[in-house]
Amino acid sequence: VQNFDALATELQTTWHREIPLAAALAIEVVTCAPHEISVRAPIAANRNLHGTVFAGSLYSVCVLTGWGMAWLALRQRDLAGSIVIAHSQIRYRKAVADDFLCTCRATADAQESSLEKFATEGRATVPLVCTIELEGRTAVTFEGDYVVRGHKPAG
């Protein structure tokens, strides 16, 4: 049985230590579970000139949340690999005027087949969706294609 609290702490610590912008976003990992991760950020550090959350902050939290889901999927299977985003799109449906929570839920089957491909071929694309909900309505929808690459064995 894996300790998801420890994984949440490791993920958050890594982000804050290695990515200055993640520290500026003031993000916090709230949920870390086999098929779900959620990340919170405060409006104060992320406001724009309209008094709502800056579009770049919303995107950055989404792209990290999806990355975290892929990282967690590898960790759960004891796989090592580097994860990079290749392409994404984001739709801003409602302005976000408060602290917010970004959630990524992986469908077990899709994740399993991507990671099987990664395990055999050393490379796979993992498509992930993140959303930011406000008062029961979707404010932001993000779709990202993450590429997972294995570390080639020496020789």
Place this chain on the structure above:
Amino acid sequence: VQNFDALATELQTTWHREIPLAAALAIEVVTCAPHEISVRAPIAANRNLHGTVFAGSLYSVCVLTGWGMAWLALRQRDLAGSIVIAHSQIRYRKAVADDFLCTCRATADAQESSLEKFATEGRATVPLVCTIELEGRTAVTFEGDYVVRGHKPAG
């Protein structure tokens, strides 16, 4: 004749003052011309755990550069309006391992017809493309749809 140096200074000052994340990105407006704007950011403030530039930083600089182009287009015509991004997509073609420059070039005709619509209807969508080039090759392509809305007159 408009003073584009003064507009560049105003744009950069507004970003740094009103958007904490723009200050964290350490962006600098480099070019401000009738149909072109370019924005620079350093890798140091924007690195990720691979030692390259964080995907969220690349996106944030693109979304601001496009916003700046729309802002500049309004200013050049003495129009007032609020500009928000509605939808965007970004493709990461190459990792960015150095300080980088993001450029947005507006096609005069497309911009003119959008702003004519805005002037008559009080609302228009302005599609803009931003790119980040490295050593003559395109590292990042960003396409954003910005919505420009007029301030309704009182009464």
